[in-house]
Amino acid sequence: MPLCDVCGNDYDRTFEVVLSGRRHVFDSVECAIHALSPRCEHCRCKIMGHGIEYDGRSFCSVRCAEATGVVGAMHRVD
Ligand SMILES: [Zn+2]
Ligand SMILES: [Zn+2]
Numbered sequence: 001m002p003l004c005d006v007c008g009n010d011y012d013r014t015f016e017v018v019l020s021g022r023r024h025v026f027d028s029v030e031c032a033i034h035a036l037s038p039r040c041e042h043c044r045c046k047i048m049g050h051g052i053e054y055d056g057r058s059f060c061s062v063r064c065a066e067a068t069g070v071v072g073a074m075h076r077v078d
Helices: 029-036 062-067
Strands: 015-019 022-026 052-054 057-059
Touching (some): 052 062, 057 062
Antiparallel strands (some): 015 022
């Protein structure tokens, strides 16, 4: 039985996520978010929705991007 990458739970309904060629196994979406979602560089919160990426840096909102001196950050729409 595959084990969850995050909590080590042995669960028969785990699922796999392939990100940048690396395979991750999770038992829940919560664990997947914990492991895969980026953190806002400014307020350190987990970015679960459409965050902002600017110059390889991740932010939860335009406010946080601007607070760290980023000008012209745009919401990602993909
Ligand atoms: Zn887990
Ligand atoms: Zn933030």
